[in-house]
Amino acid sequence: MKVVYPHMGHMWICVKAMLEYLDVEVVVPPPSSKKTLLLGVKHAPEFACMPLKLNLGNFMEAAEMGADTIVMAGGCGPCRFGYYAHVEHAILRDLGYRYQLVVLEPPQKHIGELLGKIKHITGHQSWRRVINGIRFGYHKAEAVDQLEKMSHYCRPRETRAGATDRALQSALREIIAVDRPEKLPAALNNAMGMMNAVSLDKQRPVLRIGLVGEIYTLLEPFSNLDIERKLGGMGVEVDRSIYLSEWINEHLFMGLKKNKGGSKLAKQKAIKYLGHSVGGHGLETVGSTVLYAERGYDGVIQLLPFTCMPEIVAQSILPRVSTELGIPVMTLIVDEQSGEAGLVTRLEAFVDLLARRKQTGKVLA
Amino acid sequence: MYGYLGIDVGSVSTNIVLTGEDGTVKHSIYLRTRGRPIEVVQQGLKQMQAALPGKIKVAGVGTTGSGRHLAGVIIGADIIKNEITTHAVAASNVVPGVQTILEIGGQDSKIIILRNGVVADFAMNTVCAAGTGSFLDQQASRLNIQIEDFGSLALQAAVPVRIAGRCAVFAESDMIHKQQMGYNVPDILAGLCEALVRNYLNNVGKGKEILPPVVFQGGVAANVGMKAAFEKALGFSVHVPLYYNVMGALGAAMLAREATNRKSTGFRGFDVADREFKAGGFACDGCPNICEVVEILESGQVIACWGDRCGRWSNALAHHEKIS
Numbered sequence: 001m002k003v004v005y006p007h008m009g010h011m012w013i014c015v016k017a018m019l020e021y022l023d024v025e026v027v028v029p030p031p032s033s034k035k036t037l038l039l040g041v042k043h044a045p046e047f048a049c050m051p052l053k054l055n056l057g058n059f060m061e062a063a064e065m066g067a068d069t070i071v072m073a074g075g076c077g078p079c080r081f082g083y084y085a086h087v088e089h090a091i092l093r094d095l096g097y098r099y100q101l102v103v104l105e106p107p108q109k110h111i112g113e114l115l116g117k118i119k120h121i122t123g124h125q126s127w128r129r130v131i132n133g134i135r136f137g138y139h140k141a142e143a144v145d146q147l148e149k150m151s152h153y154c155r156p157r158e159t160r161a162g163a164t165d166r167a168l169q170s171a172l173r174e175i176i177a178v179d180r181p182e183k184l185p186a187a188l189n190n191a192m193g194m195m196n197a198v199s200l201d202k203q204r205p206v207l208r209i210g211l212v213g214e215i216y217t218l219l220e221p222f223s224n225l226d227i228e229r230k231l232g233g234m235g236v237e238v239d240r241s242i243y244l245s246e247w248i249n250e251h252l253f254m255g256l257k258k259n260k261g262g263s264k265l266a267k268q269k270a271i272k273y274l275g276h277s278v279g280g281h282g283l284e285t286v287g288s289t290v291l292y293a294e295r296g297y298d299g300v301i302q303l304l305p306f307t308c309m310p311e312i313v314a315q316s317i318l319p320r321v322s323t324e325l326g327i328p329v330m331t332l333i334v335d336e337q338s339g340e341a342g343l344v345t346r347l348e349a350f351v352d353l354l355a356r357r358k359q360t361g362k363v364l365a
Numbered sequence: 366m367y368g369y370l371g372i373d374v375g376s377v378s379t380n381i382v383l384t385g386e387d388g389t390v391k392h393s394i395y396l397r398t399r400g401r402p403i404e405v406v407q408q409g410l411k412q413m414q415a416a417l418p419g420k421i422k423v424a425g426v427g428t429t430g431s432g433r434h435l436a437g438v439i440i441g442a443d444i445i446k447n448e449i450t451t452h453a454v455a456a457s458n459v460v461p462g463v464q465t466i467l468e469i470g471g472q473d474s475k476i477i478i479l480r481n482g483v484v485a486d487f488a489m490n491t492v493c494a495a496g497t498g499s500f501l502d503q504q505a506s507r508l509n510i511q512i513e514d515f516g517s518l519a520l521q522a523a524v525p526v527r528i529a530g531r532c533a534v535f536a537e538s539d540m541i542h543k544q545q546m547g548y549n550v551p552d553i554l555a556g557l558c559e560a561l562v563r564n565y566l567n568n569v570g571k572g573k574e575i576l577p578p579v580v581f582q583g584g585v586a587a588n589v590g591m592k593a594a595f596e597k598a599l600g601f602s603v604h605v606p607l608y609y610n611v612m613g614a615l616g617a618a619m620l621a622r623e624a625t626n627r628k629s630t631g632f633r634g635f636d637v638a639d640r641e642f643k644a645g646g647f648a649c650d651g652c653p654n655i656c657e658v659v660e661i662l663e664s665g666q667v668i669a670c671w672g673d674r675c676g677r678w679s680n681a682l683a684h685h686e687k688i689s
Binding site: 030034035036161165226341342345346348349353356357 | 485
């Protein structure tokens, strides 16, 4: 059995660590690229959102590398992501791929359903070892998130263009190379040292922008045209409203690890504007925008794939949040038609707007 | 005496403006880009040099428009800003207290909302080209009318025809249908102006609060029919500034003045017009993205390059000191 799972930012690093720790053979598809998207667009329904198209492309590229089992998250609720695993599987079957499908989703009747699926992938491993594996993967996710956060701080302040990117790449390689849980702390230390070695100009004035929106577009740099790097290059320190480890902690461990941040606070903040869940991360988008306004950020950018229902609901609410709390908000919608020049122009204009606003110190009418 | 150059390289036109220290326009040049931005910038510089009074010294250069990076590299710009910022800066200098800018160019239309002299909000056309200058141009030539006469003809209309303006393709077929029904040309032209204004306000303006004073600029502002249609739809008068078609370049010049305050300029001199620039390119095979990387060469030497997603090529050439 060769297991493949779709790309979502740096998620592959921790899932790979977890599965390989459990002696499962893993095929990591090549990073999402134009070719991936092309494959997906060709075979997916036109109105499906970009994540589905990229997933499909990932699976097709992985098949060439010998993968035969798909592990995919499922779900329930108003967002259609819940049936993506099955739709993707059906499309692949029609195309002649012989994939086995394992969907990890909240059990409907009995916890045994979920456990059964995990056993199916991991074979004859003891539960104790399975839990250790999961913990290992989770710690890697935490490490990767920490490095990414450091890169967000460094990028607008670096004195040599591109230094942060290079440091982050080598720091991540350090984390990826770890194959035993006990080696992880040392590797993380090393990696953080690399990030700290980037020479910075700490006096430089920077703008702070919060990124909110749909989780896949937030985490996958290919789908958002590398917005974090682009903003960093324009002298903006970004903060992402969702980090992988926080999401795992909340959705898979039911918030087992305390004080980890996450969406609880954001959901409380959203209540004033949106009273109930709309699926996906609609609530969190509204709530995080409120939080960024309260924390004195200069602006917020919402990211979503075209046709994403929960985010469209949030998008229609954000103008009210923006006027009431006085924080500029811009929405960027991405799909395979997105042009880079258009995105860059909008980002530049938005950043200029924020910079001028900060300079004059005037409050908006 | 010092002067500041502003260069706006757009899809249809390339504009060069020279302002004095006080921000007044000394000379402006309007050229067709014709898909050859490098040549046109060089040609414009030559014309500018010839037209300048000898004593003026260029103390700062700014570029804007879709070709801003290209022009910026060639000329050694002190500041490279996009159209939204430059238009806002220019309009608020020309018309103090402006609260709304309607801007329709060849390829893009945008709305900029200013409050207290600061950009508060902006939007650009998202989906379709209906409602931009190129579409008007095309329809005028299909009806065999000079684009310069478009507006005055439209003003002669008695009853403007209602034309479906959601999309350029449908607008055209609806226009053809109305022609075949026997409507006269002025009524159709006026209807087209109203359709574009409706389309602009619904799809670009989309619920934004349009407060006077309103400035209408960009090449399309030359069209008096469009101005009239805007005034009819908004219910108050719309101001078209004197230099409506070079506002981007004007704003770039003003920003260049700000940027070079107490600093020396990066301007490489008017003789860049005589140097040989070439754009080359290749498909990078470093990863499956197969990015098309563009290189700008000056006498065989690569001076800039862009187009790569990962920064492998563009970072290699990037300035060691970050400007930001």
